[in-house]
Amino acid sequence: MQNPPKEVMKRITKNGLEYKYHVLNLSSNQIAKEIGLEGKGNQVRRAMKILGIERRTIKQGSKMYFKNKPAVNVEFFKKESREFFYILGLLLTDGSVTDENRISLGLIDKEVIEWVAKTIGYQNKIYEEQRKKGMLIKVDGRVIRVKEPKKFYIIRFVNDEVTEILKQFCFVPRKSLTLGFPNIPNEYIADFIRGVIDGDGSVQIYPTITKMGEVITHSRIYVGMGSESFLKGLKKLIETIITGSYEVKQRGGNFYTYKFDNRADIIALGKAIYRHDAFGMERKKERWLTVLEEGDIDGRAYDKSGENNPTSTITTEQAEQIVKLIKTGLSYRKVAETVGTTNWVVEHIGRGETWLDLTGGRVKTNNASHVLNPQLVETIVQTIEDNPKMTYKQISVLLNLPLATIQGVGGGKTWIEVTGGRISEKHGNSVILETEIDEVIELIKKRVSYQEIADKFKVGIRVIEGIAQGRTWAHKTGGKIRKEDKYPKEKILKIIGFLKNTDLLQKEIALMVGIPQSVVQKIGAGKIYQEISGGEIRRKRSKLK
Template sequence: MGNEKKRRNGRKRTMEIEDMIKQYQEGKGTKEIAEAANVSQGYVRLIFREHNVTLRPFGHWHRKYQLNEHYFKTWSNNMAYILGFFYADGFIASAQQTVSFAQKDKTILEQIKKEMQSDQVLYQNKQTGVFMLNLNSKIMKDDLIQLFGISSNKSSEAVFPEIPDEYLNHFIRGYFDGDGYVNPEKNVVSFVGGSQQYLQALLKILQNKGFNVYLKEIEKSYSRVIISGKRSIYMFGQWIYSNRNLYLKRKYELFQQQSLNQEQLEDRKLSRTKKAVLERKKQFAEIYKINQSIEDTCAEIGIQLNTYQKWLRTDATFQNRIKNDFK
């Protein structure tokens, strides 16, 4: 056959057989080669058999782009970040051997693919402006499913994975960069998600870290984990960006604003919190029991007389305690 041009169904082959074989051996599929050569896919396979080219079975995918397929098997700061980022902005298709990331920030996807030793080309949706990083790997997909319990319906079924404590801040930074939000002016950080089980676990972790945090349902299928207070926001930023490497620059910069400077950071004064008010009422009752003077007790704990009167009107327990002490 050599360099002789072959015809198939009236079409002229536009690629030399040697080039077709070379492209196949470099990883291209028979369909892609057939389109480039202006012949049918069956004709390409026939030519390969005649030239003793070992054919890959139907459905087999041969890598076109480089990738460390075993990336999620080994913990590291960057692996934890990318895993957290995937929990927020990633997905696996049920019918394809593909692991995908979606983000409007092209830079972070470029950094992620470099970290994963991939030269995969990014795709951009022209309507939404969102960039896609699609990594074709059955091994990587299986690892995400088997090691971390991720499913194709991750948005509502995600379960918080077991993360070694030394990598926890990197994982949460990745999740925050995907599904997190910070408002420096209102001193609020929030995470949004559709899996109640995942958010409840996240809530508990953040509470254990000492942040002022609560869960708020925004729709039937979505909720927010919210961190509030200047000091909590500052400490959260210090924690997630500790030993950072991968991160979204625009979100990081919000934590560096003057309103979140260490010198200005104090949560609301204890006098404005429920816990503090209860403590002051307790303190008031103890001091009053000794001196039996409303005015002196107000002065000693630093409240106005009208505050004491308000406590009497609105808190029956406090009122009964004062009356009993007066007796």
């Protein structure tokens, strides 16, 4: 058995070590210094290990270290200021806090981290971390790095008092998808917005060439994140400064964006958030200043309407022709071909995003009103009723009319004064009839394959999938159709009995009962048939021989 270092044991007893370490909460280095062994904390640690004195974990030690050393000026966080709300914006977007109240903020912009550290009275070191990967692409089977790994600068500290203050502003652990929006005093709105844009936003500047060959600088403000509620709160604040109103859009999964490229609004926001030469991220501030310096000159602060728009590629006469053709029910593609322009130009006019002085907003197509007459509507109605298995698309081809026209009449959205309302049993292009839907539902419940059901009723498999998932015929199904249990109840009870009362392996139980092992695993874990098993089945495992 090893003996503790003599140098340590000459100066302190085991009880003394325990008292200083666990009661006074001194570190091993501090104990070594007190007993005259400065710089020999490793000997104190070795003595504690041999004597069986339990040591703190790394996490406990870290918390103890930061508790004894506040690391920041707590008074800064207690007072409302322009600097506080700018830093709050950074923390809510690029910062994090753990359940142990450990606060971190990491950015690639060293000057911002250094400014934040100085402003909050940060006393620890600024950590540097390198991302392991940059941006990689594969070319001819070879992986090529197109962007070098970036260096991150991080500040970290633990302070319970600061954490409690920041919690009042929605700064909590695991906030990425659930981040709420804090209450910001009016006089600090601009500073908070600047912090958020420096954290999760971008100021984009890009040139375009007009039909006259002139280069025009465009700009865009963009913010993207996982919390829809936070982004909607930010939109509300920004739109107290600018005149426009823009949407928060979902961009797949749990990601939402808010952006606008109206020059006048960008200038108004820039002037507000950088008033009095406020501090900001250098690379983003430079772009803001570029936009502000250019201002309204050379027609840059234009609205999106009319031939005077320097990026316009069509004349007023062409725009008027496009509007008329859209109203007749022609597709955007055919309108573009007729006028001699692109689909993109026609779509933006149709959606009311350009030429607003001419359209006043979105162009209403009203296909049925412009193309049809009462006699033709009656023909459509008769065709739909006489051919219940034909899709709307087939009927539109048969009658040589736009698909939207047939859908509008059949769905009771147009010409209600002639049809009396919905006349079709179809859901979109579904051709399952009222007399067939009950049988389809029964077959789905009995676990007949979707393809077999589709073949029987001569429809596409997606029609059956839509019914099964409750997307169509929901008034009949009540939502997603619950299928009958695939396995008899007797077999499930037998599996539960084996799991509860034997030491058999799940693989052996599956072979004995004739059910896949994955089903046995899910029953044991309480993921399926919980109403029979009562939930997860805890088993006593026998020792391997």
